[in-house]
Amino acid sequence: MTLTQSQAPGAPDLVEDPVLEMVGVRAAYGAIEVLKGVDLTVPAGTVFAVLGPNGGGKTTTMRVASGLMPTTAGELRLSGRNVTGITATEASRLGVCSIPEGRGIFANLTVRENLWVATGTGTRLEAIEEAAYARFPKLGERRHQLAGSMSGGEQQMLALSRALGTDPAVLLLDELSMGLAPMIVSQMYDIVGGLAAEGISILVAEQFARVVLPIADTAALMLGGRVVKVGPPADIEDELSTTYLGG
Numbered sequence: 001m002t003l004t005q006s007q008a009p010g011a012p013d014l015v016e017d018p019v020l021e022m023v024g025v026r027a028a029y030g031a032i033e034v035l036k037g038v039d040l041t042v043p044a045g046t047v048f049a050v051l052g053p054n055g056g057g058k059t060t061t062m063r064v065a066s067g068l069m070p071t072t073a074g075e076l077r078l079s080g081r082n083v084t085g086i087t088a089t090e091a092s093r094l095g096v097c098s099i100p101e102g103r104g105i106f107a108n109l110t111v112r113e114n115l116w117v118a119t120g121t122g123t124r125l126e127a128i129e130e131a132a133y134a135r136f137p138k139l140g141e142r143r144h145q146l147a148g149s150m151s152g153g154e155q156q157m158l159a160l161s162r163a164l165g166t167d168p169a170v171l172l173l174d175e176l177s178m179g180l181a182p183m184i185v186s187q188m189y190d191i192v193g194g195l196a197a198e199g200i201s202i203l204v205a206e207q208f209a210r211v212v213l214p215i216a217d218t219a220a221l222m223l224g225g226r227v228v229k230v231g232p233p234a235d236i237e238d239e240l241s242t243t244y245l246g247g
């Protein structure tokens with residue numbers, strides 16, 4: 001928490017620190033630098049969308065944010081705290097929950113067993129299951145089914161449920177649309193919009209801008225390892241070229 005200058009005695013005016021911030025972040029795969037000074041700020045309770053064509057650095061940004069990839073320069077902050085160099089395990093302890101490209105669920109485990117993974121943060125399986133099945137009744141019907149035998153949309157519901165089971169401070173969603181039919185993608189983003197309305201902080205990377213812009217509070221356009229523009233979704237929409245963002 002940061003106290004604002006206008007704070008008056010007896011009338012605290014508290015401004016919550018952003019849940020996640022990157023300042024001048026650089027990252028490389030070996031000798032190849034792919035993030036070349038990324039700045040972004042995700043205020044608490046908002047949806048921040050990172051948009052851009054393939055290879056722009058969206059996934060790498062998400063990997064850095066979740067502690068999976070080290071920075072070579074710059075700062076990563078969680079709730080105002082400089083956590084640069086944090087590991088993925090430490091990041092998850094601090095409430096960073098990531099759904100990677102491809103969903104990251106265990107195909108050869110059942111729905112229920114996949115949800116069990118979220119108990120690592122201390123919540124009881126019964127509570128996680130109850131919340132998951134209330135949100136997605138289909139998952140309840142399929143609780144004993146192997147996750148790999150479900151449809152892509154159902155698998156994404158499972159990935160979301162498992163993530164929510166950890167009560168995340170910030171949810172990182174990478175390319176939710178991958179491998180899903182357009183109608184299912186729309187449904188998934190309706191669900192994400194619902195999570196946002198519940199006040200969950202979300203950083204989402206997406207190649208298909210049109211599906212995510214309606215639920216975003218702020219959007220950023222990422223090209224060549226840099227955020228080249230950031231602002232309200234309507235402003236970013238004007239910047240988008242349907243040729244490289246897939247309409």
Ligand SMILES: Nc1ncnc2c1ncn2[C@@H]1O[C@H](COP(=O)(O)OP(=O)(O)OP(=O)(O)O)[C@@H](O)[C@H]1O
Binds near residue numbers: 029032034058059175
């Ligand atoms: N493991 C890796 N080793 C070397 N280069 C990589 C590796 N992963 C990604 N890159 C390169 O880093 C750059 C950024 O990739 P990144 O996956 O972050 O982009 P992206 O915007 O998420 O694109 P996509 O939507 O295709 O995943 C690309 O040029 C890519 O080829």
